[in-house]
Amino acid sequence: MFFSGDPSARRRVDLGGRSSKERDRKVLLEQTREERRRRQGLRLQNTSATKIQKFFRGKKALELARSEVRKNFCSTFGEHCERIEWNIFGTNSDFLRQLLFFFNANEDNDIAILCHVCNLLLQYVKQGGDVVTLFTGVNGSSLQPLVAHRVKKFALICVQAVYQKRHDWGSQLLTTPGTTSVPSVSLLETVGCLINPKFLWNCKVVGYLQQRKIYCLFRGIIVSVPQNVRNSGHFDSASVLEQVLMLVASHVGHHPCCCLKVDPRWSFSSQLLSIPFLWHRLPQLKKVFSVNGLNKYYIHQIACLLPSLVDVLPNDISANHPGYACVLANVLEAATWILSDAKLASDSAADIIAVCTSLLDTLPAVTTPTERADDDDEMPMDVNIKINLDVDLERQITAAIDSKLLQHLVNALFRGTLSTNDSDLSGPSDAEVDAVGSICAFLHVTFNTFPLERIMTVLAYRTEIVPALWKFIKRCHASRRWPFFLKFASSLPADSPGWLLPMSVFCPIYKHMLKIIDTGEFYEQEKPLSLKDLKSLVLILKQV
Known part of the structure; x- marks a missing residue:
């Protein structure tokens, strides 16, 4: 058809090669996105394949190199290290360099070689040898970084070997020091020797072990101890495992220690305190933890993690041993030891109460208590908790809430804090409000979790909480300044008045006392409150 001169009849040509009638903008954009995603996925596959191949080739080359070094090692020092002397630990010898390179905890022969080396080192120490000189040499001060690196790796592979063989050596793990014929003792004693606080590399080695998540290995080792070994009785002296744990746990960053802070997920607090019945497994560690000041640091660390403590705890040992319940049980059991010392109690009481309050709040209420034949107040409460907990774990938690613990907690917080002046009607100080x-x-939270009978009797007659709370309430009412306690009790409503928390504790205890006291105590001795104070109490209750 020839050109007619009519511009409206001009044919439109799509330079993209498609007719304008077939073009759909949304479809085209979606196709473009899909092609881009396909190209990105292809690039990612190629990059991933390259990295995997590189890793596989590197691992294969490393295994070949280790095999070659192990072969040269055995030809030089013997299959069972029968041609070694004490100078193998020095920087001039290739012994440690080769051993640390090819050692594999999965190989029994490597563990046997390591045990032989540890026995040689321990024999040298028992004969009065100087460990620092053994590793550095006479004039080896310039080689301190190399020596520290070797000692770090040496200590780590010793713990890794014990961890790898923990199920085979379960009955040996709580053996006391000195039995060099027991492999686990030789390995752990060597670790204790290498991290002796007297050595200059002490903090460097322990810091390296903590960075390599050493508490995770210790957790696996402790849990693997058989039940019959744990129940065989308490040892008079600490096992070698406990001694090593004491040395490592003592590095908390305080002078003269210069270790860096450990990630809470891999720390003593989360990895070890969440082990069921930790103090039953390691009774000597409990004593050191309770009286040497370690509790102040580690319990404070737990308190700082609240209320998200569950997020940093390791996986539960079993379904009926949840980590938070194990932490609660271990802290409660150690609390009586800690608070029995007035000096330690003043530093740790607030953190202990904060931790126990938060963790107790996660437990459901206790059902009906079982009757006990013995009515001694010193005996722990025997109750059944409505939660899928192990029976022994339930018993540990309930037994820890005894008269001594309650008495120590109240005395530790109120000692030297609350005003004892009856004529002082000014508002409470910040320290008094915190206490x-x-x-x-x-x-x-304890009232809402456990039966009230035994708790009330202990609080009423073995502590001074009733007169102390009454003076606090009277001063707040007289000054018309009721503090807010929401930061202490998260379960309270946000708009709860300031008098609610102290009254919710004071009234049940005072009510319990009124059921027991006789007429002479109430009218003549005017206990626990005077008749004048009783009138004031009635007036305050009416007003609030």
Whole structure:
């Protein structure tokens, strides 16, 4: 058809090669995106394949190199290290360099070689040899970084070997030091020797072990101890495992220690305190933890993690041993030891109460208590908790809430804190508010979790909580300044008045006392409150 001169009849040609009638903008954009995603996926596959191949080739080359070094090692020093002397630990010898390179905890022959080396080192120490000189040489001060690196690796592979063989050596893990014929003892004693606080490399080695998540290995080792070994009785002296744990756990960054802080997920607090019945497994460690100040650091670390402690705890040992319940049980059991020392109690009481309050709040309420034949107040409460907990774990938690613990907690917080001047009607200080808020929050959640009978009797007649709380309440009412306690008791409503928390603790205890006291005590001795104070109490209750 020839050109007619009519511009409206001009044919439109799509330079993209498609007719304008077939073009759909949304379809075209989606196709473009799909092609881009396909190209990106292809590039990712190629990159991943390259990295995997590189890793596989590197691992294969490393295994070949280790095999070659192991072969040269055995030809030089013997298959069972029968041609070694004490100078193998020095920087001039290739012995440690080769051993640390090819050692594999999965190989029994490598573990046998390591045990032989550890026995040689321990024999040298028992004969009065100097470990530092053994590793550095006479004039080896310039080689300190190399020596520290070797000692770090040496200590680590010793723990890794024990961890790898923990199920085979389970009955040996709580053996006391000195039995060099037991492989686990030789390995752990060597670790204790290498991290002796007297050595300059001490903090470097322990810091390296903590960075390599050494507490995770210790957790596996402790849990693998058979039940019959744990129940065979308490040892008079600490096992070699406990001694090593004491040395490692003592590095908390305080002078003269210069170790860096450990990630809470891999620390002593989360990895070891969440082990069921930790103090039953390691009774000597409990004593050191309770009286040497370690509790102040580690319990404070737990308190700083609240209320998200569960997020940093390792996987539960079993379904009926949840980590938070194990932490609660271990802290409660150690608390009586800690608070029995007035000096330690003043530093740790607030953190202990904060941890126990938060963790107790996660437990459901206790059902009906079982009747006990013995009515001695010193005996722990025998109750059944409505939770899928192990029976022994339930018993540990309930037994820890005894008269001594409650008495120590109240005395530790109120000693030297609350005003004893009856004529002082000024408002409470911040320290008094913190003390009252902490103990009342703890007792409030305890009242909601456990039966009241034994708790009330202990609080009423073995502590001074009733007169102390009454003076606090009277001063707040007189000054018309009721503090807020929401930061201590998260379960309280946000708009709850300031008098609610102290009154919720004071009233049940005072009510319990009124059921027991006789007429002479109430009218003549005017205990626990005077008749004048009783009138004031009635007036305050009406007003609030």
